[in-house]
Amino acid sequence: MLYKGNIELSTKKISAIVSFLMLLSVALGIFLGSWFVNAHNGSVAFAGVVFDTLYPSPEAILNKKATNIVNRMNYREKLGQMVMIGVQGTEVNSVDEQMLSQYHIGNIILFDRNIKSWEQTTKLVADLQKVAREKGGQPVPLLVAIDEEGGRVVRGKDVIEPPPAQKSIGETNNPANAEELARKTGKNLQALGINVNFAPVADVAYNVSRDFSGDYDKATSFVKAAARGYSSVQEIFTLKHFPGIGRGTVDSHKDVSSIDVSLEELRQTDLKPFQAVIDENKNHNFFIMISHLKYPQLDKDNTASQSYNIMTNLLRHDMGFNGLVITDDMAMGAVSKYGSFNHTGVNAVKAGADIVLICHEHSHQVEIYNGLVAAYEAGELDKNKIDASVRRIVKAKLRLNTLIQ
Template sequence: MRNRKKRWETLLAAIAMMTVLLAGCGNSAGEQGQAAEEKTLDEQVDDIVASMSMTEKVGQMVMIGVKGTEVNDDSLYMLHQYHMGGIILFDRNMESAEQTKKLIADLQAQAEQKVPLFIGVDEEGGDVVRGKSFLTPPPSQREIGQTGEVTKAEDSADKTAVALKKLGFNVNFAPVADVDSDARSFGPDGEQTTKFVQAASQGYEKNRVMYALKHFPGIGRGTVDSHQDISTIAASKEELEKRDLLPFKAIIDERQPEDYFILISHLRYPAYDAENPASLSKAIQTDLLRGELGYRGLIITDDTEMGALAKYYSFRELGVRAVTAGADVVMVCHEYEHETDVYLGLLDAVKDGTISEDRINESVRRIVKAKLLHAKTEA
């Protein structure tokens, strides 16, 4: 693993000033800054989490889509009433570079939260890109993989991260870590795909943009689009471990957990859990991903409005089941009613004891720590 001592020292110094916002009003700015610098990163995280109400904590665990190309009453209501901690933008939100940059800046400025928002986008490359009128679309991962040149994956991720960061994004939901012959994947060979995913991760880390490995534990063997319905991956544990899990395991073993998300698929994997899709499976998220693979970073669901889940579960239920299974962030991309239901379902589950406060704090600590390290982007 690379020596990251210097990097961490720099990052700790940079985030120290955020604690000033939480310090007592009786001290001067200089005294507050000095006090912040004396605290470790984990102590700063604990201070912020301790200062949050339960309604604020639950909001940090939901990432939503908004409507419109500028901040409006609806988006502000979701941020102020429910304290939603993350927003994913789509083409419906992005008309030009200037407008997108202003929208993101306004969302951050007007959120009135104790930590910055995660602002994410799906800029994979190929067919899955946003803002094509003003962002140069990256090549598809398959196109990159077919060159056999691993450095091209890092170069593409580097360029993508630079372009997104200029607009204010701090999260890109890429690279696809699935092993498959589909255009979204680097290729059908597990070991080769792993090398390309590792290279792409370096491109994002170089620019301090969080990335997301998707779709754990791998949808390369799937035959049904999760947007439409659920499907089952019939592979054995041995088959999944020898191919599909390789890219995820490599990143978990060598990268800092605060640098990236792992996005969970909605497919069913009977080798691990015959009943539940991965996004609602404790066996997959807690036992496999956290336990066997040792992942300590953020787990986020794929969009819960996809047919694979929405056809079979209520939104009040979905968020609770996902968090109980091990997810830190539940993603709801389109309808405000569904986003509200996920949030209120989680809040009710805490109130009635279905989800403990300790379980909520566990996820919120991870979220706050990652945000202190990543969520403030350069202008």
């Protein structure tokens, strides 16, 4: 027994010594790294690298997972992740299966035509996810979106309890009401499997029911509150319609409206709600939807959804947004009247869109996807930027904690 006890004691001593030496080596590495940095004018953050390697942050782990998933995708699968389409019926059909498998479409938007009952809608969403996983081989779940703003812009109001119009919420003068209604709406959508809401509207206008207020500061406080409500229940929200369409005079469904205002004025007015939410939400786990209006002092030739200066220079670089950028529906007259779907989708991606939205006609959806594929194969699309967009999409899906195994 004494012999056995000595062995056990020796083993414990050895373990203790090994643990001590490991801790000592880490401490020494950090000390030497810090000394090296100080000795070399801070040119290399060696200590930080050592620490991050040993103790990676949740965000670093998420980035690594997303990168590994994207690296395993071929370019057709990546481009499919960059398109969001509408489906036609209340159950999955052969066309839907083709879009999710052959075209690798990674995102769906629902309309009234898809929503007849709670059980039916839940099954539709679950079946779409199953097809994407099992027949499409998609490694991450679909983003399933809806326009549940409130007031006159709601879907499936006989099934989903519709929130009131944003204007009526603003008239309460209590942003907490916007937060609570967003939380309630988000929970309802989550229960159906809908993980993205295209709300709140961040535009500012007088006498428009879709906007919280005609006062820029008041609208900003309500938009921020709604964003907090959705975030609290992990529903991905969407600020729309960047860079603000409150001044528009023409319905984008029909044609282009031009807003002739300087960037300096926009910063003090229409951009305030967008910038406030960007600044308040550090991980930027939300969408910003880009309008089809023209802002000639920002880009004299292109609508916002086709403009590099607006999407990339302004939104990404100047305002610091690192989340998901999605276009408004590309079938709207403001875009579709002035170019083919093959080209407008490509232009949107070149300008900085992560996801191209095409809601209704199957033929238009195919044109958008095939246009992207052709442009990629011709070398017109920057492969690194495509990978960056798909990583953002995959990260958003991983954050939902519903990763398809």
